[in-house]
Amino acid sequence: MRHTNFALALLTAAALTACGGSSPTGGDQTLKTKFSAQVSFGDSLSDIGTYAVGIVKASGGGQYNINGDNTAKNTVLTGKNWTELLAAQFGLPAPCPAQTGLEGDPSKGMSVPITNHPGCYNYAQGGSRVTNPIGPGNKATGSPLGQMTVPVVTQVASHLAVSGGKFKGDELVTVLAGGNDVLMQLGQLSAEATAAGKAEGDKVGAQTFAISLATQLAAGATNPMTAFQAITVAIATESARPGRTDQSVVQAAVTAAATQPGNMAVASPAVYGPMVVKAQADATAAGTAAGAKAGADYAAANGPKLVAALGTAGAELAALVKTQIVGKGANFVVVNNVPDVANTPSGKAQSAAAQELIKAMVNAFNTQLKNGLGDDPRILYVDLFSVSHDQAINPAPYGLTNVTTPACGPNVLGTSSLVCNASNVIAGDVSHYMFADDVHPTPFEYSLVARYVATQMMIKGWL
């Protein structure tokens, strides 16, 4: 009987446990590590408002993002960068830009004094490279925007200068750079290849024009061979004369042709006119083909140099992290590698050969970065490349609805996401697009980056 009582008591206890508040709760939100601050170095992918001044601010911009809190429109349109999301998740104050300003065209509202902000530890700036001070948008490139593009090496030095030359050890440090080294080098190569292609195309085009025109003009002469020689000499002579024009060259050729025995008829515009048109068509065709080939040859010949340069940049970033961040006392350093630039709208707009080159450049950078960082409990190497690559080819599980079209429409800076906001995005629901402009993420994509980085931090045992 005692047993029965005990059993009934147990049953009652079970029933009571069941009834005592059974609704779901969020549970303990404390994470393993309580960071004292967040310090971010890098480029536009981490920039939270370096250029949110002047015309940029007036146009409702400031981040390379879809700017502004548009959560009323769609909950994912937070306007927040991944560094802001992580800071919020880790219970840290909202990060602020360590420096603001613009060094561009005053007449366009793009010249605003550079101001340093004590206590703000997000040093990332749009356009920044690893060590080279001139990145995309810098005034030295002729850009009217005049981004400061302070390189990461200087960003780190600036932080050390205001923190007694060291990290405290309990900061979360984030590093993300290298993308602008790819874009800048590629832009230079592209310009040089285009110039080389144009020079070769012009040369081949001129030769083809002379031969085609001379051949046609000489055809009616009693002795076409002699006529051809006379005409080409006339073209060469006139072409070499200062002050010559296309018309004067044609006229010299026609005059030389008409003076040949039996060839007076070509002096008539009705006769030589069509010949000139055909010669021009021949020249264009040959010049375009030769130019394209020369441009491609130039790019192919110089591509390996770019790959090597990116490898160097990757090694430089690794060394910087090792000696100036970890070496100065940081214990929690997140280093993201360069995402899949070839699969951005910018990359996809390039030729197949250029896309291969981009892949090789990014790979060289990431390989050197990873190898340089090695295996260190204080460094978390996050493979943003692989996840961004996977997103581009397998978007559905990530909740991405479009991975090819930029969400931002035309604005005062062209199509740059720096001044992109809810009022100038393209029509339709762009909330779950991957890209804001041709290289930068939307707030939703930034949230995916934040999740991925945080997941890797959990696996590392930091959270």
Added chain:
Amino acid sequence: MKVRLNSAVKILGLAAAMAFAGAASAQSAGQWTVKFGVDKLTPKVESDNFSAPALPSSKADIGSNTQPVLIFDYGMTDNVSAELAVGTPYKHKIYGAGAIAGVGQLGSVKALPPTAFLQYRFFQPTAQVRPFVGLGATFAYFMKETGSGRLTTLTNPGGGSPTTFSLENKLAYSLQAGVAVNLNQRWLADVAFVKTKLSTTAHFSTGQFQHLKLDPEAIMVTVGYKF
């Protein structure tokens, strides 16, 4: 919890000692038996992926838990019996798996799976060892689903609201095989293995969901008293 387990072990020991004391007896038609012991419940989880937005192949795993179990058994005939197994809630820890393996514990849930069995017992009621098989109906009642900072970090970093989740309660069927050893006229020891076919769906406050095939396996070790 610890105290209860210890007392259960003591009872088992006592029962074993008594095994040599008396002659084997019946569990026969019209007889009530109450059994008490422990039940280790181990979900054999096959999780679908977290629904979007998530890293592909983000899965979940659920740990085992041991709780006291109380079983009421009624002999309908000498060979057919009906059982009702009840117990204190099982507290299961939920971990990340698949692509998010290594993130650690993401949450916990309490489960009450009261199960009613219809059993067939072999041999005569007087046999000392009586194997049995059973077919059961389990009502899996999930409660106290509790998230964590990690779950929030994984699903909604910086969103400002902790992520919660709930599991759908489910009716499932169970298969049972076991053996009862009559220790004397009143006492018996009983070991049973129960496989339950149970699938449910977790719904997260972020709008995500995840199908989970739990298919728990239970090992129950009890001592019983026949009235």
